[in-house]
Amino acid sequence: MNPPEWNIACMKAAPHPDQALRLETLRKYDILDTPRETDFDEIVELASALCNVPISVVNLIDEDRQWFKAEVGIGARETPLATSICSHVILSADFVEINDTHKDPRTADNELCMPADGLRFYAGALLTAPNGLPIGTLCVLDTKPNALNDFQKKALRTMARQVMRELDLRLALKTQNILRDEMDHRVKNSLQSVASLVRVYQGRVRRGADMTDAFDAIGRRIEATAALHEMLHDSPLDDAVMMDEFLSRIASLLQDSAPEHVSITCEAVPVAISTLVASSLAVIVSEFAANSIKHAFVDGEAGQVLITGAVQEDGALKVVCEDNGGAPVQSVPDETSVAGLGKRIMKASASQIGATLENGPGPNGYRMELIRPA
Known part of the structure; x- marks a missing residue:
C-alpha cells in the first residue's frame, strides 16, 4: 500500500x-x-x-x-x-x-x-x-x-x-552502565579525598607528634565515605541521599567508636541532600563529635553529643552539633596540631558547599552551627 x-x-x-x-x-x-x-x-x-x-x-x-x-x-x-x-x-x-x-x-x-x-x-x-x-x-x-x-x-x-x-x-542495561560509570567516578573522588586528607595531616603535623588522632580522623572519613556509597547504592534518588537517614547512620558509626559514657544521637528532617553536601556534613559532624569526646567529657564524665538537621523557613539547610560537656569555651589549638587541622578541615568542608560555620559556647557545653543557603 x-x-x-x-x-x-x-x-x-x-x-x-x-x-x-x-x-x-x-x-x-x-x-x-x-x-x-x-x-x-x-x-x-x-x-x-x-x-x-x-x-x-x-x-x-x-x-x-x-x-x-x-x-x-x-x-x-x-x-x-x-x-x-x-x-x-x-x-x-x-x-x-x-x-x-x-x-x-x-x-x-x-x-x-x-x-x-x-x-x-x-x-x-x-x-x-x-x-x-x-x-x-x-x-x-x-x-x-x-x-x-x-x-x-x-x-x-x-x-x-x-x-x-x-x-x-x-x-x-543502559541505566546500569551509566550507574556503573557514576559509581566508579564517585569512588575515585572519594579515594582522592581520603588521600588528600592523609597528605594534609602528613604535611602539617610536626615530626614526632602523636598521630593517633590523625589516624582516627582518617578512619572516620573512610567509614563515612563507605556509608555514603552504601546509601547511594540503595537510594532511589539521583546522586542524593536523605539527610535524616544519612546523619543517623553517621551518628551510629560514631557511637560504635565512642566511649561507653558518651551518647551520640541524631534528630534530622527527611530532606534530600546531594552527595557533595552529605560528604561535607559527615566530615564536620565527625570532627565535632571527636573533639567533644576528647575535650568535653574528661575523666569518664557521662555526656551527650546531639546532632540536629533542619530546613529553615527561607529554605536554608541548618545543621547543629552540641554537647553537654559543661565547658563554655574550648581553647584554640595550635594549627600544626591534629586538633587544629581538624578545625581547619571542618571550615574547608563548609566552604566547599557554600555554608557558614560558627563555633562557640552553647547552653550546656560547646555548640557548632552550619547554615547552607537554599
Missing part, C-alpha cells in the same frame, strides 16, 4: 492528559529515529500473519508525529499526528478495535481511511511503560472491515508486552 499525501486536515486527537511526562517517558528509551532491527521486525511480521492482515506497526507517538520502529505494509518510517489513529488509541483502553473506520467518529474523516482503498480496520494494544503511561501501540490494520477473534486479540496484547519488555530491558 502506498501512503497517500499526509497534509490533508482530519480529526486530530487531543494531547494525552499527562503529555509532558508521557513524552519524557518515551524519550528515556532513546529509541526514536533508530535503525530498523530484527527483534522488532519479527514481531510485526508475526502480528500481521497471526491476525491475517496486510499491515502491522510498532508505533511510537511523539510530540508532533508517529514514528514506526517496525512496520510491514506501510513503506514509511513516520507520519504526522493528523493522520494517526494510534494518537486516539493512547487516550483509550489498553486495547482498541475499530471494525470499520468509516463508522467511527475518530477515524471517519481520516485521510488514510476515507478512500475506497484506504484503511478500514484497526486493532491496537498499548505499549505501556512501568509508570503506567502509554508511549505507543502495536497495531494491525486492513483495507477492508474486519474483526479479530479472541486468540488474535490475546496474541496482539502478548506481543505488545513483549515489545515493552525489550524496551525496558534495553533501558535497564
